[in-house]
Amino acid sequence: MIPQHQAHHVILGAGLIGCYLGGALIHSQQKVTFIARNSFKRIIENGFTISDYKNNAFDVPLTFSAINDHELNNLEARADVLWLSVKCTALESVIPTIVDCISDKTIIICCQNGVANHKIIQQAFPANIVLRAMVPFNVVIKSGNNFYRGSEGHFVLECEGSASDSIKWLARQISSSLLPTDTSYHMTALQWAKLQLNLGNAVNALADIPVKEMLSTRVYRVLIAKMMEELLQVTEKKQIKLPKIANLPNKWIPKILFLPNFIFNRVAQSMLAIDPKVRTSMWWDLHGGKTSEIMYLNQKLVKTALQIGVDAPINAKIVDFILKAEEGDRVSPTAFFEWAENAIKNY
Template sequence: MQHCIVGSGLIGSFIGGVMTANGQQVDLVARGQWKARLQKPITLTDYLGNRAVVTCSIAQSKTADVIWLTVKCTGLHQVIDTLRDRVESHTVIVCCQNGVGSHSIIQQAFPQHQVLRAMVPFNVVLESEQHLHKGSEGSLTLEKSNNTHLTQQLADALSHSLIEVHTTENIDAVQWAKLQLNLGNGVNALADLPVKSMLEDRGYRRVIASLMDELLTVVEHSNITLPKVAKVHGKWLPTILRLPDWLFSRVAKQMLDIDPTVKTSMWWDLQNKKPTEKDFLYGAVLKQANSLGIEAPMNEAMIRLIETTEVNISNDNSRSGLLSPELCNMLNICAKN
C-alpha cells in the first residue's frame, strides 16, 4: 500500500517516521522548515528508551491508497484542495485530529470515500533539529473499517515499539474520552508551563477537574459510555485531580511519569501565534451541552479566555503565564458573566 502523511509536523512526522521504520511505502507532505528537516535522517525516540533512525520520502507519489491526515482541526478546510490532488476512487482517508466531529468536514468534502478516524493520545516534541521525541504514554486507536483486512493493514503499518496500536468499533466514545484528557490543553497553554509542572499545582488541577465535570455530565446525558484510554478511568479523574498536592503526588504518580519538558499542542499554537483548537475541544463540550439543554459555563469561559489570549499575543510578541490563582479567578469571573 502507498501511504501519504498530509500535515507532517510533530505528530505527522513521527507517525510517518514509524511507518518508514516498518518498511512501509510512505510519502510525507510537508512545508517550510519541516520539508527541509525531513530530507535528512530523523531520530525517533520515546520516554521508554525506544529508538529508530529513518530517512523519510518527501511527497514523491501523486496519489495514495491511504492518506493519514495529521493537520490540526483548524487547518482542515485549507487542506481539502491538497487532498483532491492525491485521492483516487479507492483512497481511504484517516483523520487524526483532536476533538469530536472535525472529521465531518472531510466526509462532506469526500462523500464517496471511506473516512476513518484515529485517536492519537501521545505528545511529540522536537528535542533537537533532527530529533522527534514521544514524551508521554498512550495507545493510538484506529476506527475499524468494514473491511477487516484493511483494518489489519492499517494497524500493521503503525505497530512498532515506538507506537502501540489498538482498534475499535466505537471511535465516538474513544474520542470523547480523549477529549476529556485534552481539556487540560488550554490550561497548559495559559499557564505557560510544562505539563508535569502544571499537574503538580492543585490550582491548575482544580480548573481541569471543573472542565472535566462538565464533559462527564454531557456524556452521561448523551448515553455515551467512556472507555478507559489512560491508566486511570476518566470518571475518577476529577476526584484525583482535586486531591492535595502531597496526596496527588502519591496516588497519581503514574500521571506525573512524563518527560518534564512536555507541553501540549495548544501551548505550541499560542507560542507560534497560530489559531488554537479551542472550538473543537471546549466548543465541542459546549455545543453538545447546548443541544441537551444543559450548561457548561467553565468550558464556555475557557473559550473566551483563550480567544482573548490569542488576540493579545497577535498584538504583542511577549506573554507571561497565568498563575493558578489568577486562572481560577479569571475563569470564575468569566463563568459568571
C-alpha cells in the first residue's frame, strides 16, 4: 500500500520525462527525490519549470533532493513508489541501482515505451509489485531549465491485483492540468495502442524534420499509415482490442493519415496541435549518437508478426534504416523521402 501522507516518490533516470513527471508530482504536493545523470542533476539543483502546449506552467520549488547513482548513500529514505523512467535499453543496467532504492514494500512503476518490457524488472524483483505507466506525450527542454510537454495525452497507471486501490488513489492525487492521469486494467492492450502511435518515431528520426512538419507531409503520413496497418493486422490476429488513446479509434487513424493535405489539415487539427519544433525521442537519440529504442518498438512489431505469420515489410525496412544509422551509415533525408515515395506508390 502507498502511504496516504508524505509518500516518498523516487524518480530513477530523471531525464526529460522523469524531470517533467517529478515536477508534476511536486506540483501535486508529493515528496520527491530525483536520481539523475550529472547533466540533469545540475539543471534540477538550479531550479526548473515544467510547462505544456496549453500554456500551463509551474515553477518547481526547491523542496526536493537530487542525487546521482553514485550518491545513493544520500538517499533519505527508501522509495514508497519508484518511478523507473530510464529508456528500455537501460532496464537491465539499472537493476543494481534499484536494489539500493527500494524496500520489499516499494511499488515499482515502469514508464518505458514498447510492450511488456516491465517483465525484466518483475523477474529481478519478484517480491515487489511492478506495474506499468503509459506516457503518451513527449518532453523537450526549452530555455535551459524548462521541461516542456509538447503534445496531448493522459498519463495512465496500471491497475492490477492488490495494488488497484492504491493506484486509483495515487492517480487521483497526482492528476492535474500539467499531468492528466487515468488508470487501466488493460495495460498490454494499451501499450499496443501506444506502440501504434510510436511507429512514426523512426520516420521522424530519418526524415530529420519536426513532427508537425512530418505530419503535414502526405508522403510521410501515408508511410506511417501503412506501418500502422501492419500493426493492426498483428493485433487483429492476436485478438487484441486496442483502446482509444488518441481522439480517434485506432483503426481510423491510418484512414485519416491517408487523406490529401487540404482535407487532413481540416479534420486532423488536434493531431497537429503540437509545438512546431517538437521532434521524437528517437530523433534525439540518433542525433546524440545513442542507441535508440527501435528494437523495442518497430522491431517488436516485426518479431511478433513473424511469429504469427503476418508480413510487416515496411516496419522491417524502417528498422534496417535505423540500425544502419546507429552504425554511422545513415540514409540522407532526401534519399529517405525518395524511398518513402516509392514505398507508397500504390496508395
